[in-house]
Amino acid sequence: MAQLRIRASPRSISAATFCFWTSSVPGKMELEGVVMRNGSLAVMTLTMLGVVLAWDGARAGHPAIEERQALMKTLGTATKAGAEMVKGARPYDAAEAKRILDTYVAASSRIAGLFPAGSEEGGYTKAMIEIWSDATGFKAAVDKFEADARAAATATGDLETFKQAFATVGADCRSCHSDYRQ
Numbered sequence: 001m002a003q004l005r006i007r008a009s010p011r012s013i014s015a016a017t018f019c020f021w022t023s024s025v026p027g028k029m030e031l032e033g034v035v036m037r038n039g040s041l042a043v044m045t046l047t048m049l050g051v052v053l054a055w056d057g058a059r060a061g062h063p064a065i066e067e068r069q070a071l072m073k074t075l076g077t078a079t080k081a082g083a084e085m086v087k088g089a090r091p092y093d094a095a096e097a098k099r100i101l102d103t104y105v106a107a108s109s110r111i112a113g114l115f116p117a118g119s120e121e122g123g124y125t126k127a128m129i130e131i132w133s134d135a136t137g138f139k140a141a142v143d144k145f146e147a148d149a150r151a152a153a154t155a156t157g158d159l160e161t162f163k164q165a166f167a168t169v170g171a172d173c174r175s176c177h178s179d180y181r182q
């Protein structure tokens with residue numbers, strides 16, 4: 001989103017400084033200047049950080065890329081919460097444990113569909129080409145994750161049970177990442 005910020009110049013009431021920047025991208029485009037009372041424009045600085053346009057173009061890649069990264073992020077958030085309970089950083093909560101394992105189950109059935117042919121490029125992705133060149137191996141990794149997540153989903157009785165289930169599923173995350181993620 002482009003934003004325009006106008007503030008009065010501390011030095012002179014005859015001028016207003018303005019700053020224009022885009023915040024939708026990590027690269028930043030900034031234009032700062034002074035509008036004089038007579039309407040003329042004195043641009044003081046023009047900064048472009050990052051290759052804004054090129055980056056924007058790369059980002060508009062295959063829609064599956066952003067979708068799968070968003071899905072993976074939900075797994076990351078759930079796993080962080082689970083790890084905190086396992087480490088004792090916060091008390092064990094069976095309802096929360098169930099929510100975490102349910103998140104895994106729901107996500108696991110969506111993974112395979114988010115790596116369609118053509119989404120190996122055309123955007124910023126860490127997916128390795130082996131996902132497509134070794135489709136059988138990737139499918140096996142997805143299936144194992146799904147099966148383990150389903151088996152773990154009811155393992156919320158107490159912290160010890162959850163710990164084991166959480167460790168099994170966690171190993172699936174790591175194993176798939178080491179084989180199929182850059």
Ligand code: HEC
Pocket residue numbers: 065068069070072073075076079104111124125126127128138141142145169170172173174176177180181
């Ligand atoms: C079957 C393979 C597979 C499994 C299982 C898997 N991941 Fe991923 N994960 C990937 C791939 C591939 C990417 C890279 C996606 C991309 O950049 O297009 C990824 C990316 C991520 C990311 C980064 C997302 C981003 O911001 O771009 C996180 C976080 C993540 N995974 C967490 C997890 C967690 C936690 C689990 C287990 C609960 C898990 N993943 C299970 C394959 C897997």
